[in-house]
Amino acid sequence: MIQREEIEKVRQFQSGEHPVTSLYLNIDAESHPYRKWEVQLKNLIKEKKEGLEGLDFSRKGLHSVREDFERIQKYVQLELEINGTMGLAVFSCSAENFWRTFQLTVSVKDRLTVDRSPYVIPLLAVFNGARKICVVLADRNRGRIFEIVLGHIREHHDVFSNVPDKVRAGGWHGYEEKTIQRHIQDHVLHHLKSIADLALSFFKQENFDRLILGGIKEVVSNLRPLLHSYLEDKYIGEMDIPFESDPKTILKKSLEVERLYMAREHARLVSNLVTVSKSHGNGVLGWENTLRALQRNQVQQLFIQSDARSQGIYCDRCRYLDVAGERCPLCNRDLALRDDIVDPLIGEALARNCQIEQVAPPSELERYGGIGAVLRFRG
Numbered sequence: 407m408i409q410r411e412e413i414e415k416v417r418q419f420q421s422g423e424h425p426v427t428s429l430y431l432n433i434d435a436e437s438h439p440y441r442k443w444e445v446q447l448k449n450l451i452k453e454k455k456e457g458l459e460g461l462d463f464s465r466k467g468l469h470s471v472r473e474d475f476e477r478i479q480k481y482v483q484l485e486l487e488i489n490g491t492m493g494l495a496v497f498s499c500s501a502e503n504f505w506r507t508f509q510l511t512v513s514v515k516d517r518l519t520v521d522r523s524p525y526v527i528p529l530l531a532v533f534n535g536a537r538k539i540c541v542v543l544a545d546r547n548r549g550r551i552f553e554i555v556l557g558h559i560r561e562h563h564d565v566f567s568n569v570p571d572k573v574r575a576g577g578w579h580g581y582e583e584k585t586i587q588r589h590i591q592d593h594v595l596h597h598l599k600s601i602a603d604l605a606l607s608f609f610k611q612e613n614f615d616r617l618i619l620g621g622i623k624e625v626v627s628n629l630r631p632l633l634h635s636y637l638e639d640k641y642i643g644e645m646d647i648p649f650e651s652d653p654k655t656i657l658k659k660s661l662e663v664e665r666l667y668m669a670r671e672h673a674r675l676v677s678n679l680v681t682v683s684k685s686h687g688n689g690v691l692g693w694e695n696t697l698r699a700l701q702r703n704q705v706q707q708l709f710i711q712s713d714a715r716s717q718g719i720y721c722d723r724c725r726y727l728d729v730a731g732e733r734c735p736l737c738n739r740d741l742a743l744r745d746d747i748v749d750p751l752i753g754e755a756l757a758r759n760c761q762i763e764q765v766a767p768p769s770e771l772e773r774y775g776g777i778g779a780v781l782r783f784r785g
Contacts, residue, residue, distance in 0.1 A: 714776025
């Protein structure tokens, strides 16, 4: 499981004179079949190699970067296991024997950077938006509870109830058989109620954000009505899956359920944002309006399509962002037009404690440049 402390260790890593290579790679098998991300990585490395000599690093530093590239390529081609994850972040400094990898449950924009410090803004954005998932598997006499965070799965509980499996035929007009059948059904109901109670206790202990139920459809349909209202509020879907499935299979199926849920939820939230913005409520659409609201600390929830891009300027001294201009209006400093200001935008949103929702394309946001925001207050 990815911890905030791990990301902080990467962020605070000091490489001295040696550069750090940071990779973000989209490894979503749905949009990149046949491991096409390996081709994308090869192209990223080729492009970066062509500009290496122009960077202000020592010969030893450049040698370290080339070793980074080789190690990253070997890892992606030979060691990377997907397991339903959609994004990859890698940080490497071969000269300092520094190496960290993070597999993510959301897709990320492909990029390869070489700098004096690790580039962690996209990873922080993913971490801040991560949700803890509880998966409850059930059959007629057993139950299992798992926790999933940022693509990592861990089993917490495995319970067993002594429920009879068979009904012995016999008795007067099948009366005895029917009595035994009702007895078994009572046992099953009691067993499922104990699983629901255990899930509630786990929620009170771990405070998970989302709940997925799994097992054969008949058992799951009997379990859901027994959930406490707290758990019903967290429920996002179910999956038809064998009870004895291994954690990798459970993780993959669960992430598919979450992906479908997020697609529906983002469509609903973006639709609400468009409606509110058009009625001059607490919402804005488009780059210019969103940046202006961010500068005024009005943004509560930032929506950005994962493939959105915009030219603009950014003053790292005054933290000023705009879609156009030649100088910062706050310090009068000359600024060069950047090809893409998504990264400083995300950094500023994180610094202002905004909730960030990265929306998968296509979405209704496309008509507005792929960006919009729900506001804390109207200016």
